[in-house]
Amino acid sequence: MQNIIGHEKVIFSFYNAIQNQTLSHAHLLIGEDGIGKSILAHNLALKILNKEEEEKQYADIIHYKNTKKSMGVNEIRELIEEINKKPFEGNKKVIIIYEGQKMTTQAQNAFLKTIEEPPKGVYIIILCENSEAILDTIKSRCQIHKMNMLKEDEMRKYIDNTYPELGEDDIKVMLAFSNGIPGRIDKFLKDSNFNDMRNLILSILKDMNCKDMEYVVKYEEEMMKYKDNYEELLTTMLFLIRDIMIYKEVGEEYSIINKDKIKDISCISKEVSFSKLDKLVNIINDTKYSLDRNTNSAMTLDVMLLNILEV
DSSP: OTTOOSOHHHHHHHHHHHHTTOOOSEEEEEOOTTSSHHHHHHHHHHHHHTOOOSSSOOTTEEEEOOOSSSBOHHHHHHHHHHHTSOOSSSSOEEEEESOGGGBOHHHHHHHHHHHHSOOTTEEEEEEESOGGGSOHHHHTTSEEEEOOOOOHHHHHHHHHHHOTTOOHHHHHHHHHHHTTOHHHHHHHHHOHHHHHHHHHHHHHHHTTTSOOTHHHHHHHHHHHTTGGGHHHHHHHHHHHHHHHHHHHHHOOSTTOSOGGGHHHHHHHHHHSOHHHHHHHHHHHHHHHHHHHTTOOHHHHHHHHHHHHHHO
């Protein structure tokens, strides 16, 4: 399989099953955002259909992406309708479902029969970041494949292939930031929205000593833009606080991940004590714990801002 680095066990398992004609009709690919689930799923679909051209669009590979916050029964009914259509070009068809963790309990129950007995020649691959969001009844009817974070040598290979212009210092920064997830490197280097997020976080940290309730009003609306992507928001906050701590201790930028924000990091490091930084880490971890348990996003992020103000 081309353009895939790492995940040998998962690939071998699929390849073996395809070769021996024992491939299950339903699969769960589980791994963090950016780990390479969609690339692997597309390559598997090509293998199942015995196609070669990766860039070509094939009518019998259906990429189902839902842009809403959740995937309900109506969306699943539309998907089932698509699944029941006959293949266009041959006798096989692959359905790739993105962000399977968005499926509601009702949607998963509505999908259960189709997962268990899809039409002949139809293969379903569900991509999922969090297996806890998937019902046991769905899991029991799927082959489950866990995609783990890449090793350092694999990450270096990815960087060499994708960003050959990076020097060793930048590569070390990317390795630290990515934590074995290639997509994080792409986000760091290419995504303007990610840069906007970092700028917002730095502004929040710069202003946290103001002790003014206007602070919460000022930032709550901006924070809510990221409520559906809170894990990335909070992880990025932790990375920036980590950089501030390191710079405050050593006064040099060689170990800093967010090197392009060094001026802001230096400025904040002079204004905030280690004790405050430790408390910030606890606040962010508590916020993540609450949001993981589906508490109200707006209220939880407001509480986080209030707690930051009181540090």
